[in-house]
Amino acid sequence: MERIEIFLQGEGVKDIILVHVPKDGNVRDILNAAKEHGVTLGGDGDPSAIYIEDAEEVVDPNASLEEAGIRHRGHVHIHRCHRINVSVNFNARTETKVFPPSATVGRVKKWAVKAFDMSEKDAAEHILQITGSGARPDEDIHIGTLVTHPVCRISFDLVPKVRVEG
Amino acid sequence: MSESPKPDERVFFDHIGRGPFQSGVARERWRLISVEWPYAVISVSAAPRPNGPKEYALRFNLTNYPQLAPTARPWDAERNSPLEDAKRPHGTSRVPMAFRTNWKNGTALYLPCDREAIEGHDVWRTKHPSHLWKPNEDITQYLRIVHELLNSGDYTGPRGS
Numbered sequence: 001m002e003r004i005e006i007f008l009q010g011e012g013v014k015d016i017i018l019v020h021v022p023k024d025g026n027v028r029d030i031l032n033a034a035k036e037h038g039v040t041l042g043g044d045g046d047p048s049a050i051y052i053e054d055a056e057e058v059v060d061p062n063a064s065l066e067e068a069g070i071r072h073r074g075h076v077h078i079h080r081c082h083r084i085n086v087s088v089n090f091n092a093r094t095e096t097k098v099f100p101p102s103a104t105v106g107r108v109k110k111w112a113v114k115a116f117d118m119s120e121k122d123a124a125e126h127i128l129q130i131t132g133s134g135a136r137p138d139e140d141i142h143i144g145t146l147v148t149h150p151v152c153r154i155s156f157d158l159v160p161k162v163r164v165e166g
Numbered sequence: 167m168s169e170s171p172k173p174d175e176r177v178f179f180d181h182i183g184r185g186p187f188q189s190g191v192a193r194e195r196w197r198l199i200s201v202e203w204p205y206a207v208i209s210v211s212a213a214p215r216p217n218g219p220k221e222y223a224l225r226f227n228l229t230n231y232p233q234l235a236p237t238a239r240p241w242d243a244e245r246n247s248p249l250e251d252a253k254r255p256h257g258t259s260r261v262p263m264a265f266r267t268n269w270k271n272g273t274a275l276y277l278p279c280d281r282e283a284i285e286g287h288d289v290w291r292t293k294h295p296s297h298l299w300k301p302n303e304d305i306t307q308y309l310r311i312v313h314e315l316l317n318s319g320d321y322t323g324p325r326g327s
Contacts, residue, residue, distance in 0.1 A: 162293075164260070
């Protein structure tokens, strides 16, 4: 049976997980693989949904991988929060927007620098830091990995990148 | 009979087969070029710049990985030798400092995640906590920091261009 590789991120796991599923399988195969890797899957009351990276719509769990548009080495996300309320603080201002859990930190940053009218040059020298922590998640991390249902919100500070010296 | 891999080498190979490293490969952020333990050459992609290469190779010394932080230097993968100073990445502030040539003869990157660089720089532990090496994570924590530098607004291309 030919298998394909899928990069998976989701609730309850910090890392990007590489899973192998049958090429002619369906979306539910990814959910099963996710369970084996410790991704938190909800029950009937608060079911987890699966998303393609940066896509807004939930993928039908009964669809085939081909129908769902999930390809070899594609990136997907599984989460109980279907929408995440993101706020970004910069220069005593706060901007908010709702994103799917599969939105990357890079996508959120792109939106934030635009919302704050930042020049391209300044934007390149700023980074998102989780408010109240020193954590600066990488641009390819899905924001869903940073929150746990039922708290479907996260706050970032847009901070300057600091030169290492001394 | 060939020698069996040491624990640090086994862990490294396990890590580069996992999601964080392979995801970076899939996104063309980095790729493994060669391993001759305890050394591994890994290239990291760079933003397009006039006369700039698509990627820079780093030669990592991974002794006692991941308990001990790696140390890395820019490498000429074709010649299998240290990269000449003129070809090292340059920039306006952060990049030239990380890839400085006037410190330890350019044999390590001037970054908190580098085991040669962190020595004698205890102040970095509080000043740059997100750039410190964490033994419970993998090589991608070093690669992500380098990738960010080489794709930042600070990076201007090779030093000699």
